[in-house]
Amino acid sequence: MEPREPRQVRKEAAISDAHRVPVPVLLPMTAEKKGYLSIARKHRPQLFSEVVYQNHVVTILQNSLRSGKIHSCYLFSGMRGVGKTSLARLFAKALNCLEGPGEEPCNRCENCLEISAGRFPDVLEIDGASNRGIDQVRELRESVKYKPLKGRYKVIIIDEVHMLTNEAFNALLKTLEEPPPSAVFILATTEFQKVLPTVVSRSILLDLRRIPFQELRQQLEEICRKEEIEASPWALSRLAEASDGSLRDGLSLFEQLASYGDGRIDDGDLSTVLGLVGEELKEDLLRALLKGDKEAIFTLVERLFQEGDDLQGFYRQLFDYLRDLLFFLETGKEEKSFTPRQRALFEEVKGQADPLTVLRWINHLEKNDYTLKKSFHKRYLLELILLNLVYLREAVEVESLLKKRHPLSVPADNSAVSAPEGHPATVAAAPRTGHQEEGEVSGEGVLRELQELFAKEPGLLSASLSGVTDLKIEKERVLLTVARNRLSSLQTLERQKEALVEGFKKILKKSVRVDIVAAGEAMKTPRELLQEDQRVKSFLEVFQGEVIDKNQGGETR
Ligand SMILES: [Zn+2]
CATH class of the missing domain: 1.10.8.60 (Helicase, Ruva Protein; domain 3)
Incomplete structure (x- = not known):
């Protein structure tokens, strides 16, 4: 061979x-x-000292050479291009150097020069990927039976050894079980897990690093x-x-x-x-999104389009990129896959980006992935999607502003939600903790008026109203909360809802919907109230958003 x-x-x-x-x-x-x-x-390294970054392996090989304890089989594993074959050849040279064997080959003697040139008869190199059959291994077994022609050792280098057929592998194993004293096998693989365990167990394992x-x-x-x-x-x-x-x-x-x-x-x-155009574009786009620079977004999509880049590919890359940013923002750490360039940008923008926004961006991109793929107007659709991201960010800002005005966490035993000015009034009838501000509609007052109104009417309506512990007046509805021990009142009120609607119309001078719930059961949470706020509602509609309770979601800003 x-x-x-x-x-x-x-x-x-x-x-x-x-x-x-x-x-x-x-x-x-x-x-x-x-x-x-x-x-x-x-x-390619000609000396062990020139090998890049694999000192741990070099040390083991040099120790072998120094002590003269040469094993019959070495298995190099590691990703492509980290120096497996280079190290194997260096080792073969050091073993057969006329000046050696020593820690380094001399690179001047006949043997060294012939090995470097690939002409040395006692160093055989085969590629498991192309010579993977039983015949090659048999041939190899024959040749190792004979003494080396010129050198001290017959060195057999099998690259991509995991590619050998099972038959060839077993034949190789037989040789490894009874190795001829002057033969040294050097096996190399990028897929260590595919090498037969019996082969592994007979080898000195040398793991090369990325x-x-x-x-x-x-x-x-x-x-x-x-x-x-x-x-x-x-x-x-x-x-x-x-x-x-x-x-x-x-x-x-x-x-x-x-x-x-x-x-x-x-x-x-x-x-x-x-394909670094995409890299730069991604970075510029992220900056534009964070600044809310809509014009820049149009320009960037134009650039992407002009450069003939694969829009869908770019879109997916952007998705991955934002996912990485989210990871960085949430953990403050970086992943191994981050490039230094990426890390630098994330550091640069971390003050401007909040995880909730990025999370929504990712969601939005994910939702539109298929639509973009199917679209005949990819460019314009991409513009729309990206612009939407800017609006999503703005919506988040408004929302967080609203949240500050409507604290989401109120004590569980407090049924009263304070009503700042300009917000639909919600005042507790009982317990009487609500304090009234100017211009506010008092739930308590309305309840009293309602009872008076129905007092003259036949039926149990007025009496049933005494079971109401809370009355909330919102823009389009009134929410009545009935004490849990007064469920019969609740049923009465439910049955006579139409009369209640009429009554509220008289008192409030507007049409409202009436909802009746039992206390502690279906009380509207502050979050629901927030969702019902008209301003929040319209934002949510326009941007297809949702109110997220950050206190429960574990998300932090
Ligand atoms: Zn030499």
Whole structure:
């Protein structure tokens, strides 16, 4: 079996697919001429000390080398592009270096050079993804039976080992059960959970970590310096973000952009490639929403439309973005997925954004997702939806203002709700705690008048009214509360509701609806009263909102 250097090239080329990033079409000539496409290979670590961010693994391997206790199987697991194959090759080199074995390969001896070039007969590299059958593993088992030709160890590197067929896996296992003394297996996988437990149990496990943002950015900066490639600090950060923990992904993107920009990474190209237009738009949109800048919203949708962006895609991104903002506002923490850019913006706007508003925005976007998807007028509908978000925010503000005037939490035993001026009067008949202000209609007075009115009438109406403990006069209705021990009165009043309506018409000089409830049972809560307030009502109608009791919902401002 031939060592397979080209495999790595294929892997590097496939990254843009995995990333689903539209990479500009490159002219192969330019790329070759400038040699940018070899940056990743050129900067592949040649020494353990050059390996980025995997010190814990390096230490274990170097300890092995130093002590001479070489295990027959090592299993590297970790996401793509964090250095699994690079480390495997380094280890193979260090094991077979003519100057060694030592903590580092010399990179000068014949063996080191041949391994670097992929021509060393005792280092076999196979890709579990493309050579996954039993035949390959059998062939491999045959070859490890023989002594190494040139080196100390036969090193077999199997990449993507979880892709092997079960049959091949079992054949491999047999070899691992009785390993030839001079054979070292190095298995690598991105999906550790798919590797047979029996294989895992025979291996030294080495878990490679996702490379953090700062580390990636620093690497890219370093390579810029070495390769004399121009890139703005902004571009370096965006590239590091896009790498998403994988140095190889970052370098691949870096190379392609450097080649495309002829030695310079252009901010504009980068924006296009990464779809950062959406990023910036999202940020501008969030600022506009928080400021209530309606004109900016029209402009932003126009921009989105002109740039031919996928409106639905943008809409969903905005949804995720607001969800992240809500998380940030509610917990004060950030999630791992937050980009530094996102974090900076959230910090910037946290004073202006309140969680309730953001929650409603998310709700509103969610409700309209399907409508937008089906719409033939996506652009205009998007404008409407976004404008609605501004109005929703304004509604929340008015509502919170109203809430301050109508405290939601009143003591449970107090049936009286104080009535500030300009609000429909609600005064308790009994207990007599209500104090009257000028211009107010007294429930108590009306009740007395009503009793007098019906006193001359036959029937039990007047007597039944004595069971009323509370009478609330609202704009369009009167609410009578009857003592719980006077349920017969309640029934009488219910039966003669029409007479009551007539009576109120005479006294109040207007038509009202009459509702009768038993005390303590269906008493209107302050929240219901708030909902019945005409101003709140019209806001709720216009904006399809709802009154949320924040004291019970656990939401905090
Ligand atoms: Zn060497």
